[in-house]
Amino acid sequence: MREIRTLIVDDSSVMRKIVERSLRQAGLDSLVVFEAGSGTDGLDVLRAEAVDLIVSDINMPSMDGLEFLRQIRAQNLAPGVPVVMITTESSEEHVKQAILSGAQGYIRKPFTAEQVKERVLPLVNAA
Amino acid sequence: MLLNGVRTAALARSQRAGKDETECVMTVSLRESVQLVSDPRNLDASVEEVFQLMLGVDCKRECSPPVHEAESVTAVVGFGGVLSGACVFRSGARAALRVAALMTGMEFNGIDDTVMDAIGEIGNMLAGAWKGKVPNLAANCGLSVPAVISGRDYNLHVQAPEFQLHHVYRFEDASFEVTIICDGLQ
Numbered sequence: 001m002r003e004i005r006t007l008i009v010d011d012s013s014v015m016r017k018i019v020e021r022s023l024r025q026a027g028l029d030s031l032v033v034f035e036a037g038s039g040t041d042g043l044d045v046l047r048a049e050a051v052d053l054i055v056s057d058i059n060m061p062s063m064d065g066l067e068f069l070r071q072i073r074a075q076n077l078a079p080g081v082p083v084v085m086i087t088t089e090s091s092e093e094h095v096k097q098a099i100l101s102g103a104q105g106y107i108r109k110p111f112t113a114e115q116v117k118e119r120v121l122p123l124v125n126a127a
Numbered sequence: 128m129l130l131n132g133v134r135t136a137a138l139a140r141s142q143r144a145g146k147d148e149t150e151c152v153m154t155v156s157l158r159e160s161v162q163l164v165s166d167p168r169n170l171d172a173s174v175e176e177v178f179q180l181m182l183g184v185d186c187k188r189e190c191s192p193p194v195h196e197a198e199s200v201t202a203v204v205g206f207g208g209v210l211s212g213a214c215v216f217r218s219g220a221r222a223a224l225r226v227a228a229l230m231t232g233m234e235f236n237g238i239d240d241t242v243m244d245a246i247g248e249i250g251n252m253l254a255g256a257w258k259g260k261v262p263n264l265a266a267n268c269g270l271s272v273p274a275v276i277s278g279r280d281y282n283l284h285v286q287a288p289e290f291q292l293h294h295v296y297r298f299e300d301a302s303f304e305v306t307i308i309c310d311g312l313q
Binding site for chain 1: 272
């Protein structure tokens with residue numbers, strides 16, 4: 001099974017652990033996880049490491065998830081790497097903004113491991 | 128002061144999402160759906176959903192007051208946009224430690240940064256789930272990042288909100304309170 005190098009961006013360390021656990025429960029056993037507590041830190045990770053998947057919160061202090069996404073695209077970091085947003089924001093408008101900013105997937109908190117599997121695995125397999 | 132701070136942050140988030148205050152006033156009125164916004168069943172459903180999905184436990188509303196503990200943890204998540212106010216989660220130390228343990232799979236002996244982080248996330252998810260029950264709120268109300276307070280024998284005072292929901296819930300043998308404070312509705 002190939003290694004899936006994954007960047008998880010969330011200001012909550014607890015949520016980063018929950019996301020990692022959910023990804024493993026979804027079948028991504030061979031995860032190599034990089035954690036970042038903000039969009040700014042996430043960009044630093046992407047400048048230093050190649051990743052296969054990015055999972056990011058939206059509501060974060062200093063640089064939120066949407067700006068993080070825009071910066072990834074503007075700086076051409078991680079081209080072609082799927083990005084999944086995991087957030088409490090659930091309206092169509094928020095989903096639209098995330099997609100327009102470059103996200104390929106969107107998961108609303110609270111979530112189940114099954115939802116993570118349904119929305120993340122196809123992206124990883126297609127990449 | 129605290130609530131003003133989280134409200135300002137939530138409003139800023141709403142504005143960054145492309146909705147300025149004027150636009151919200153012009154295009155959306157929650158006043159027409161105030162009964163839906165203040166429906167207590169929305170809060171109960173949100174709490175049950177968050178606890179079932181994220182902690183794997185059943186959680187039910189109860190009528191008796193929460194067990195008082197000197198040490199408690201409070202998470203405040205501000206609302207900004209068409210509704211201004213806050214979602215407040217408050218529990219004694221015992222329930223907070225249990226919530227953190229269920230979320231992380233770790234055991235905790237006292238309230239530390241991880242426990243406060245977990246309680247902040249619970250507050251965030253409750254606020255998000257609650258506003259998601261009302262379409263106008265889901266689209267036009269922003270959330271602040273959580274502010275978490277821990278300590279002994281403190282009170283949170285709110286001046287005459289427009290409406291307030293205050294419920295007590297129980298899971299396993301622990302209880303906690305959730306309060307939705309609305310001090311402005313457009």
